Structure formats: C-alpha cells, structure tokens
Amino acid sequence: MAAYSIFFKDSVRKDLDAIPKGDLQRIMERIGTLAENPRPMGCEKLSGQEKYRLRQGNYRIVHSLQDARLTVWVVKVGHRRGPF
Numbered sequence: 001m002a003a004y005s006i007f008f009k010d011s012v013r014k015d016l017d018a019i020p021k022g023d024l025q026r027i028m029e030r031i032g033t034l035a036e037n038p039r040p041m042g043c044e045k046l047s048g049q050e051k052y053r054l055r056q057g058n059y060r061i062v063h064s065l066q067d068a069r070l071t072v073w074v075v076k077v078g079h080r081r082g083p084f
Contacts, residue, residue, distance in 0.1 A: 002070055003035045003036060003070070004034065004035050004036075004038050004070045004071060004072045005035070005070060005071050005072070006031060006032070006034060006035055006071075006074065007072070007074070008073070008074045009074065009075045009076075011075075011076075012074050012075065012076065012077055015076060015077040015078055016077060019059065019077070023056075023057060023058075026056055026057060027056050027057075027059055027061065027077060030056040030061065031061060031063075031074055034054075034063065034072045035072070038052075038063075038065050038072050039052065039065075040054065042054065042055060046062070050064055051063065051064045051075065052064070052065065055080065058079055059077060059078065059079055059080060060077070060078060060079075060080050061077050062074070062075050062076040062077070063075060
C-alpha cells in the first residue's frame with residue numbers, strides 16, 4: 001500500500017496551539033501513522049460526511065481522505081468534550 005501525504009487545514013494550527021505539549025506530541029505521532037494506514041482500528045466514519053474521527057487520549061482528530069490522490073487532510077483537533 002502506498003503512503004498517503006498528510007496536510008493540515010489552516011485552522012488546525014490554532015487547535016494545536018491550545019493543546020499541552022505532552023498531549024500534542026502523542027497527537028502528532030498518531031497523525032503521522034495515518035500516512036501508512038488512513039483508516040486505523042478505532043477510526044469511525046462521521047455520518048453524512050466524508051470525514052473520519054480518530055481518538056488519541058482525550059482528544060479527537062477529524063480527517064478527510066482523498067484515496068485517488070493518496071492524501072489525508074486533518075481538518076480539526078480538539079478535546080473530546082469540546083465543540084465536536
């Protein structure tokens with residue numbers, strides 16, 4: 001299986017700035033694994049959307065996939081009790 005390229009929506013930078021450093025490191029490692037497996041175990045497709053939710057500790061990573069282009073777009077990262 002070919003590796004996917006990972007991109008971040010511009011607004012994700014603000015999401016990441018609000019996360020403590022220790023949690024941020026684990027989140028970035030988890031995002032990095034999406035290059036090899038964009039639909040890992042525990043990943044859930046969001047209903048009515050072409051986006052997926054992945055948990056890392058108390059945080060959720062929302063990403064969309066473009067299989068034809070082999071790209072993963074991280075569109076939101078936030079605390080699971082947050083706005084989504």
